[in-house]
Amino acid sequence: MLEKLHTLQAEAETAILETNDITALRDLKVKYLGKKGELTSILRGMGGLPAEERPQMGKVANEVRGVIESLLIDRETALEEAELEERLQLEKLDVTLPGISQEIGTAHPLNSMIEKIEDIFIGMGFGVAEGPEVETDQYNFEALNLPKEHPARDMQDSFYINPEMLLRTHTSSVQIRTLEAKKGEAPVRIICPGKVYRRDDDDATHSHQFTQIEGLVVDQNVSMSELNGVLFAFAQKMFGAGIEMRLRPSFFPFTEPSVEVDIYHPEKGWIEILGAGMVHPDVLARVGYDPEVYTGFAFGVGVERIAILKYDIDDIRQLYTNDLRFLDQFKSV
Numbered sequence: 001m002l003e004k005l006h007t008l009q010a011e012a013e014t015a016i017l018e019t020n021d022i023t024a025l026r027d028l029k030v031k032y033l034g035k036k037g038e039l040t041s042i043l044r045g046m047g048g049l050p051a052e053e054r055p056q057m058g059k060v061a062n063e064v065r066g067v068i069e070s071l072l073i074d075r076e077t078a079l080e081e082a083e084l085e086e087r088l089q090l091e092k093l094d095v096t097l098p099g100i101s102q103e104i105g106t107a108h109p110l111n112s113m114i115e116k117i118e119d120i121f122i123g124m125g126f127g128v129a130e131g132p133e134v135e136t137d138q139y140n141f142e143a144l145n146l147p148k149e150h151p152a153r154d155m156q157d158s159f160y161i162n163p164e165m166l167l168r169t170h171t172s173s174v175q176i177r178t179l180e181a182k183k184g185e186a187p188v189r190i191i192c193p194g195k196v197y198r199r200d201d202d203d204a205t206h207s208h209q210f211t212q213i214e215g216l217v218v219d220q221n222v223s224m225s226e227l228n229g230v231l232f233a234f235a236q237k238m239f240g241a242g243i244e245m246r247l248r249p250s251f252f253p254f255t256e257p258s259v260e261v262d263i264y265h266p267e268k269g270w271i272e273i274l275g276a277g278m279v280h281p282d283v284l285a286r287v288g289y290d291p292e293v294y295t296g297f298a299f300g301v302g303v304e305r306i307a308i309l310k311y312d313i314d315d316i317r318q319l320y321t322n323d324l325r326f327l328d329q330f331k332s333v
């Protein structure tokens with residue numbers, strides 16, 4: 001029996017020291033010291049020993065239990081420490097390292113220019129109206145004094161979907177739709193931003209798709225001097241209070257009289273920024289406004305043109321190709 005106890009102790013010692021995980025170690029505790037464990041089963045055999053040998057055997061058995069118990073505790077402590085050390089190595093975090101900075105995107109210069117122009121006119125009491133990009137030739141041409149035979153309606157100059165429908169060539173169509181919906185009611189003060197399309201060959205100064213903002217005011221007693229005042233306020237807010245502006249006579253089928261508006265650029269001289277005029281009486285009459293009672297003015301701004309001028313951009317295509325080296329320059333705009 002003594003030999004059995006010593007063999008058990010030696011066997012337990014090897015098993016405990018060889019174990020590398022805590023769960024297995026707990027299993028060993030059950031195996032050697034548990035109620036149904038090996039030590040218990042050896043002690044059961046004590047009943048068959050002569051009475052004088054029992055105390056001695058009991059003492060050895062307790063010593064063996066003590067040795068196994070302390071081996072278990074030491075091994076458990078060692079394994080826990082190793083596990084903690086491993087975790088500390090893996091989760092090592094240097095809070096003094098600089099963070100990984102996240103690039104923050106910004107509005108596209110064309111979108112910020114649209115918003116800038118919208119804000120200026122909203123500040124002068126204009127509302128914003130939008131409408132379809134695919135238009136009937138009724139809204140895009142007929143309503144604006146551009147009848148079938150007009151050279152501006154050449155099939156080669158616009159993108160036709162079918163003989164009656166095309167991609168709008170200006171946002172005037174939205175203004176016509178707004179006037180029609182108002183059924184002769186005044187005042188009307190709107191701007192109409194949006195994409196427009198013309199069959200041009202793309203180059204540094206032309207694009208088959210560009211952005212236009214048209215404005216329209218219709219009321220009683222609307223005059224050319226109010227047009228002048230509104231456009232000068234726009235030019236000042238866009239290019240600075242000291243800007244010089246002039247109107248030049250021009251021609252559009254939908255306005256009479258018509259003007260082209262220039263600003264003075266210190267290096268480039270007089271530069272055209274937009275076209276405008278008093279709404280043609282026939283245009284007003286066709287959408288239900290009596291031209292004897294109501295007058296109006298309208299203007300059309302090319303957004304890219306303004307952006308190119310203000311930011312000194314040398315090629316309109318830079319506004320469409322999304323080269324980050326170009327876009328990054330507008331982070332603060």
Ligand code: 2NL
Nearest residue numbers: 172175176254275276277298299300
């Ligand atoms: C340009 C500048 C312009 C208009 C647009 C307009 C709209 C209505 C009635 C009359 Cl509903 N006119 N818009 C007027 C003058 C100029 O755009 O250079 N266009 C070719």
